Amino acid sequence: MSYLVLARKYRPRTFEEVVDQDHVTRTLANAISSDRVAHAILFSGPRGTGKTTVARILAKAMNCADGPTAVPCNACRSCKEITSGSAVDVFEIDGASNNSVDQVRELRDNVKYMPAHSLYKVYIIDEVHMLSTPAFNALLKTLEEPPAHVLFMFATTEPHKIPMTILSRCQRHDFKRIKLESIVSHMQFINEQEGFEISPESLAIIAREAGGSMRDGLSLLDQVMACSENSVSDTQVLDLLGVVDRRVYYDVSAALFDENVVLLLEIFENLYDRGHDMKRFYFDLVAHFRNLLVAKLGHKTGQLVDLPENEIRHLQDQVDGKSAAYLNQVFDLLFKEEPTVKFSTQPKIALEMIFFKMLQVKPALPIDVLIDKLDVLRKEFARGNLAAVSSVRSAGDDSPPVQEPAISNGSSAQRSDAAQQRPESRLPVSDNPVVPPPGADRDINSTWQLIQQTISKDHPALAASLVKCNLKQAGPDHLIVQVTGNSFNFNMIRRGRNPDIIHQVCRDIFTREMKVDIVAAETDAGNTPKKNKANRLKSEALSHPLVTDAIDIFEGKLIDVKLTKEEDS
Numbered sequence: 139m140s141y142l143v144l145a146r147k148y149r150p151r152t153f154e155e156v157v158d159q160d161h162v163t164r165t166l167a168n169a170i171s172s173d174r175v176a177h178a179i180l181f182s183g184p185r186g187t188g189k190t191t192v193a194r195i196l197a198k199a200m201n202c203a204d205g206p207t208a209v210p211c212n213a214c215r216s217c218k219e220i221t222s223g224s225a226v227d228v229f230e231i232d233g234a235s236n237n238s239v240d241q242v243r244e245l246r247d248n249v250k251y252m253p254a255h256s257l258y259k260v261y262i263i264d265e266v267h268m269l270s271t272p273a274f275n276a277l278l279k280t281l282e283e284p285p286a287h288v289l290f291m292f293a294t295t296e297p298h299k300i301p302m303t304i305l306s307r308c309q310r311h312d313f314k315r316i317k318l319e320s321i322v323s324h325m326q327f328i329n330e331q332e333g334f335e336i337s338p339e340s341l342a343i344i345a346r347e348a349g350g351s352m353r354d355g356l357s358l359l360d361q362v363m364a365c366s367e368n369s370v371s372d373t374q375v376l377d378l379l380g381v382v383d384r385r386v387y388y389d390v391s392a393a394l395f396d397e398n399v400v401l402l403l404e405i406f407e408n409l410y411d412r413g414h415d416m417k418r419f420y421f422d423l424v425a426h427f428r429n430l431l432v433a434k435l436g437h438k439t440g441q442l443v444d445l446p447e448n449e450i451r452h453l454q455d456q457v458d459g460k461s462a463a464y465l466n467q468v469f470d471l472l473f474k475e476e477p478t479v480k481f482s483t484q485p486k487i488a489l490e491m492i493f494f495k496m497l498q499v500k501p502a503l504p505i506d507v508l509i510d511k512l513d514v515l516r517k518e519f520a521r522g523n524l525a526a527v528s529s530v531r532s533a534g535d536d537s538p539p540v541q542e543p544a545i546s547n548g549s550s551a552q553r554s555d556a557a558q559q560r561p562e563s564r565l566p567v568s569d570n571p572v573v574p575p576p577g578a579d580r581d582i583n584s585t586w587q588l589i590q591q592t593i594s595k596d597h598p599a600l601a602a603s604l605v606k607c608n609l610k611q612a613g614p615d616h617l618i619v620q621v622t623g624n625s626f627n628f629n630m631i632r633r634g635r636n637p638d639i640i641h642q643v644c645r646d647i648f649t650r651e652m653k654v655d656i657v658a659a660e661t662d663a664g665n666t667p668k669k670n671k672a673n674r675l676k677s678e679a680l681s682h683p684l685v686t687d688a689i690d691i692f693e694g695k696l697i698d699v700k701l702t703k704e705e706d707s
Contacts, residue, residue, distance in 0.1 A: 166199075179289075180309070188313060229262065242273040242276045261291070297310070317350075619631075626699075
């Protein structure tokens with residue numbers, strides 16, 4: 139007798155033996171027990187996950203001498219014939235080679251005949267999506283109203299290619315990829331039955347190469363068993379399957395985190411010399427850094443990363459002390475550069491170039507941490523506490539020192555320089571401003587400068603908006619502040635607590651209750667409709683919450699607003 143491969147020798151014979159498809163087998167078993175089995179059933183899903191196997195088990199369950207039963211006996215004539223593939227009442231048809239309309243018409247003519255000795259005549263059509271459109275059309279009427287003694291079972295890996303007229307006439311069951319742990323467990327059981335010794339690590343390598351397909355995994359296990367008589371080493375498995383050792387991926391990530399360029403080049407050179415496919419290695423490397431990022435996030439890592447527990451712990455240990463933002467930067471760069479390696483004639487050099495670029499990536503601060511640090515820097519610079527600023531810059535274990543932001547964004551460095559020498563439009567900050575005595579005559583300009591000076595001490599963002607304003611009128615108990623800038627300045631000054639701040643400062647300066655009115659400057663009467671529209675659009679853009687929040691958070695300065703041609707027309 140010829141050798142029977144493991145995938146056929148250990149093919150499940152009952153629903154309970156099917157691996158990782160409980161949602162399908164449980165439904166079918168309940169349908170049989172309650173006599174609710176559909177006359178046409180479609181099994182869809184990835185290859186090697188048990189579609190045809192479940193169809194055979196269902197055929198045995200319906201034609202068993204004890205049946206219909208959810209647990210076929212596998213001992214009666216019908217069960218044995220279906221298991222061996224010689225049942226006269228169960229027809230297994232390959233849809234790829236029997237896809238013409240004439241063959242379907244022949245099938246349609248034969249369904250009217252009663253089964254030879256079974257309860258049902260069963261037609262199992264594998265890869266049913268390969269049938270031609272005329273063949274599907276010829277099957278429609280029979281599929282919708284078949285004789286009572288006929289059952290149709292279809293299997294496909296591409297259900298989207300099946301016409302909706304066929305899908306609507308079938309009860310559909312979707313198979314899922316089999317988990318790595320389930321494949322490893324099943325192969326371990328087979329090794330015990332066969333008396334073959336292989337390590338769990340090697341089984342995990344085989345299962346990972348199977349890609350969720352039990353049939354592919356058992357085919358690879360067959361190949362490994364043929365390599366040796368009773369046992370095989372991990373090195374033999376790697377060489378036999380041409381697989382990169384999983385430890386190499388951890389070595390690459392460790393070398394990247396340590397910025398060890400020489401070690402990275404040595405790893406790539408060694409893989410190239412051993413004949414590994416550098417493109418496939420790169421794709422697996424992208425998946426590895428994705429797993430590192432998921433492990434850093436720490437939420438349901440075991441469900442989101444299909445790896446053994448020891449590898450998940452290794453992932454978590456490696457990302458300890460690394461920020462999620464930095465890992466995301468690395469993963470994003472690797473993913474975006476995938477076409478560079480995929481279409482390169484020299485993938486090894488392309489891979490080295492990508493890692494040279496990646497070594498220039500510096501860990502980024504999360505935005506909330508950045509905002510907090512900028513806020514602390516602003517306060518400390520205003521107080522002249524340089525020692526505290528240094529401590530803020532050195533804070534953080536997994537992030538680079540906070541550099542002083544550029545002057546163009548109105549940052550702490552700008553305010554520090556401006557505290558010593560400011561333009562005339564921004565008055566120097568004084569810790570103890572001179573307050574004129576109550577009731578004394580005051581020049582409007584000097585009064586407005588004093589108000590700006592006092593506000594700029596604790597509220598520099600508000601003071602920046604007051605630069606383009608002036609004091610239109612100053613009475614004994616009434617002030618009128620005129621906003622001469624654009625509508626953005628007006629909205630910023632009227633925003634939130636700003637009016638209350640101005641009122642409080644004026645009350646402190648004049649030592650009595652003061653009424654403060656904030657008014658916009660009068661616009662030119664000769665504005666054209668087009669100019670009015672442009673002003674309105676600019677006003678809407680400047681008043682947008684995202685713009686005001688960004689300037690408020692980063693103490694920025696608005697330079698200009700430009701309209702697109704469509705908006706300006």
